[in-house]
Amino acid sequence: MKIECTIDNKHVLLTVNSNKPLNLILMDELETSHMETRCRDGNCGNCVVLLQDEAVLSCLIPAFRLKGAKIVTFEGYQKSRFWHDLERAYEDTGSHPCPHCYASKTLIFESLLQTVVKSESGPSHDEEPDETTIVREVGLNKCPCLDAHEILDIFRAAAAYRRRRRVRRY
Amino acid sequence: MYEGIRSPAVHMPKTMNDLVSASTRFPNATFWAGGTFIMSRHDYYPTRESNDIISLGEVPELKRINRTDRYLEIGSMVTFEQMLTVGKQVLPGLLQTTLEGTATKIIRKQMTIGGAICTPQSRLSLPGTLSALQAEIEVKTCLGQKTETRWIDINRLYDRHGTLQLKKNDLVTRIRLGFERENFSSFICAGNPMINPEETVMLSFACFYNQAVINRFRMCLTFPTTMFLIPHEIDMMMHGTMLPLSTQQIDRVVRSIMEGVFSSNEHEIPAIQLERARRFVESAMHELNAQSLSER
Numbered sequence: 001m002k003i004e005c006t007i008d009n010k011h012v013l014l015t016v017n018s019n020k021p022l023n024l025i026l027m028d029e030l031e032t033s034h035m036e037t038r039c040r041d042g043n044c045g046n047c048v049v050l051l052q053d054e055a056v057l058s059c060l061i062p063a064f065r066l067k068g069a070k071i072v073t074f075e076g077y078q079k080s081r082f083w084h085d086l087e088r089a090y091e092d093t094g095s096h097p098c099p100h101c102y103a104s105k106t107l108i109f110e111s112l113l114q115t116v117v118k119s120e121s122g123p124s125h126d127e128e129p130d131e132t133t134i135v136r137e138v139g140l141n142k143c144p145c146l147d148a149h150e151i152l153d154i155f156r157a158a159a160a161y162r163r164r165r166r167v168r169r170y
Numbered sequence: 171m172y173e174g175i176r177s178p179a180v181h182m183p184k185t186m187n188d189l190v191s192a193s194t195r196f197p198n199a200t201f202w203a204g205g206t207f208i209m210s211r212h213d214y215y216p217t218r219e220s221n222d223i224i225s226l227g228e229v230p231e232l233k234r235i236n237r238t239d240r241y242l243e244i245g246s247m248v249t250f251e252q253m254l255t256v257g258k259q260v261l262p263g264l265l266q267t268t269l270e271g272t273a274t275k276i277i278r279k280q281m282t283i284g285g286a287i288c289t290p291q292s293r294l295s296l297p298g299t300l301s302a303l304q305a306e307i308e309v310k311t312c313l314g315q316k317t318e319t320r321w322i323d324i325n326r327l328y329d330r331h332g333t334l335q336l337k338k339n340d341l342v343t344r345i346r347l348g349f350e351r352e353n354f355s356s357f358i359c360a361g362n363p364m365i366n367p368e369e370t371v372m373l374s375f376a377c378f379y380n381q382a383v384i385n386r387f388r389m390c391l392t393f394p395t396t397m398f399l400i401p402h403e404i405d406m407m408m409h410g411t412m413l414p415l416s417t418q419q420i421d422r423v424v425r426s427i428m429e430g431v432f433s434s435n436e437h438e439i440p441a442i443q444l445e446r447a448r449r450f451v452e453s454a455m456h457e458l459n460a461q462s463l464s465e466r
Binding site (some may be wrong): 016017021045050057059060065108111136 | 175177179180182205206209210214215218220221223224227274276277279280339346364365375
């Protein structure tokens with residue numbers, strides 16, 4: 001099956017099996033270095049990417065859903081300005097995800113930060129996440145390197161940077 | 171590694187008519203809703219036996235949520251997260267708790283209500299809750315170019331072991347819920363039905379009462395791979411009972427349910443599931459008592 005899509009702002013034409021999961025496409029066809037998962041059952045949470053700006057587990061996305069899609073992996077995300085909010089939040093709090101889950105947890109944090117921005121910019125179905133939701137969402141990645149307090153501290157610090165960024169833009 | 175692996179043909183109907191015709195032309199094709207269950211199987215990819223796929227994601231009729239005077243009608247391709255945006259006034263509390271307690275938001279955005287009902291091998295949390303809420307399911311049967319539509323009680327979708335009773339040419343299109351709200355509800359789940367189904371137990375319980383007299387007492391115990399138990403006799407037994415329940419009444423309910431568990435399953439049920447089931451039922455009864463006492 002031929003699929004045209006955008007991966008990390010690059011237009012790509014893939015010839016892959018229609019039911020091949022996105023994580024395997026990224027690892028086999030594009031050799032994405034941050035994609036480590038081979039769990040194949042959505043349990044490790046290590047294969048998070050942004051699909052149409054929303055965090056998804058790439059092992060649960062089949063190739064045929066990618067027609068015309070915009071995919072951002074951690075490598076692409078590192079080139080965006082939003083990455084610096086989280087980078088600074090990690091430095092400020094002194095808590096970092098371990099190298100094994102760094103990419104995945106960072107993208108989950110990013111998807112949570114997007115709901116903060118959406119909820120402040122007008123009526124939206126996305127409410128600002130509460131503490132339980134934040135811890136639970138980040139817990140999608142099963143790596144236990146961050147405890148709940150660290151997760152919340154990182155989120156609060158990054159959300160503050162993100163809000164400032166929005167204020168400056170206006 | 172992937173040599174000889176066939177790429178299944180994917181059909182993406184855009185209307186109900188297209189969908190009916192696709193399912194008639196490709197009777198062995200797999201209906202694809204959110205894909206979270208199918209793709210989380212260990213043997214999903216690569217595999218040499220992959221059926222063609224009929225993706226349901228582009229049929230607008232299946233993505234609608236309709237509110238009539240009497241019912242809430244939910245299309246089978248509505249995601250869990252979309253359902254949660256319907257609002258607490260419209261969505262029954264038990265359903266809201268069940269949806270919120272299922273996976274994380276990232277996965278809920280992909281899980282669909284129809285997919286959760288029609289998982290082939292194991293029962294997840296939603297069927298039990300819909301059963302406790304006495305939901306009805308619209309099933310369309312494709313008969314050549316014609317379709318036959320019927321509304322059935324969700325309990326008729328499964329046998330006592332939780333095996334799906336749909337035929338190959340049957341398609342779940344809508345789910346209907348009444349607006350009558352339960353006075354008390356409880357959803358308890360221990361374990362993860364996707365990772366360790368042999369240890370997982372889920373209890374969905376809805377109780378309707380008026381002036382401390384029970385009118386309806388709906389309970390569903392789900393053991394993901396072995397049992398889908400709806401103890402109808404308990405509903406009859408508890409009808410007209412005054413709240414709070416006495417210790418003897420609670421014991422009787424627990425004993426009756428556990429007898430139902432043993433009698434409806436010839437396989438040996440793991441001790442952890444039995445223990446969890448017993449405790450969940452007890453816990454739900456005590457919570458019901460607590461609520462009824464606090465309302466006095």
